Amino acid sequence: SITAMPALPRAVASQADGLSLRAFPALVPQGSADDPRAGVRVMANAAEAAREHRLGLARLLLQRVRLATARVTTRWTGREALMLAASPYRGTDALVADAQLASALSLVDQLCEPDSVRSPEDFERLVAAARGRHEDRVYEILGHVVRAMEAHSEAEGAVAAHPQASLREVVDDVRENTRRLVHAGFLADTPFGALPHLARYLRAGAVRIERAASSPGALARDLEDMDRIHQAEADIAATRQALERRPYDAHRDAALTQARWMAEELRVSMFAQTLGTPGKVSMKRLLGVLAGAQ
Secondary structure (H helix, E strand, C coil): CECCCCCCCCCEEEEECCEEEEEEEEEEEEECCCCEEEEEEEECCHHHHHHHHHHHHHHHHHHHHCCCHHHHHCCCCHHHHHHHCCCCCCCHHHHHHHHHHHHHHHHHHHHCCHHHCCCHHHHHHHHHHHHHHHHHHHHHHHHHHHHHHHHHHHHHHHHHHCCCHHHHHHHHHHHHHHHHHCCCCHHHHCCHHHHHHHHHHHHHHHHHHHHHCCCHHHHHHHHHHHHHHHHHHHHHHHHHHHHHCCCCCHHHHHHHHHHHHHHHHHHHHHHCHHHCCCCCCCHHHHHHHHHCCC
16 A cells, blocks of 8 residues: 555656556545545556546545544534434445545546646645535535435335235335445445435336326336336446446447436426436436447
C-alpha cells in the first residue's frame, strides 16, 4: 500500500528478446470501504489500467478527505436515522464508510479525467477541489438511501400482504430484484447517476404486486412481461461473462452498464407505468445497447 501519490507515467517501454514491450502503471484499489488503501501495479492492458487507476485514485483521495462517522451522523434527523437503520449494512460505520467511498468515486469522475491524475501535484489539486464537496456529497448519497429504504419498506409490505400461491412467481421476482438493488456495498456498486432512481425502482415492485393481484388478466400480462425481461437479463449476464473472458474494453463495459440500468427502467415501464421513466425505454432500445457490448 502507498500513502502518497507517486509520479506514474501512462506507459513504460522495455526490451525483451529483441521485442519492444509496453506496460501501463496504475493505482489499484486495496483494502475496503472501511479501510481504503491503494497500491501500484504495472498492467498489460491500457484500458484495464485506466479502470483500476480510477478505483485506486478514489481510495487514495478518500484517505485525505474522509470524515469521522460521528460528523456525518450528527446531521441526521430522527426520521432519517430510523430509515438508515433499516439499510442492509452491518452497522452505521459500514453504511457511512460505503457512502464515503461512493462520494469519492463520484468526485473523481466529476472533477478530473481520472487517468490523467498521475503526479503528486495533480493529486493535490484533486484533493483541494474534493475537500469542500465531500461532506455534502456524502449527505446527498445518504438522502438517496433514506428514500430507497422508504420504498424498500413499501415493497416488503406488498410482499407480506400477498401470500397467494398464484402470485408466488411475481413476489419472488420482486424480492430477487430488490436484493440486486439493495445489499451491503450497494452505494459504491451503483453508478452515482443511478442512485436517485433507486427508490422508484424499489417502489415499482410494490406497484407491480398490487397490479398483478388486481385481476387474472393483469397477472397473465405480468407473467408474459416477466419472461421477456428475464430473457433480456439473462442476455446481459451472458454478455458480462463473455466480456470477463476477454481483455477489458471500456466502451463495451459502459454499454453493458447502460443496458443493466435500462433493464430497471424497462421493469418500471412494464410493471409500474404510473411511476414513469425519465426517457423512452423499450426492449428494442435495450437490446440495441446490449449489442454494442458484444
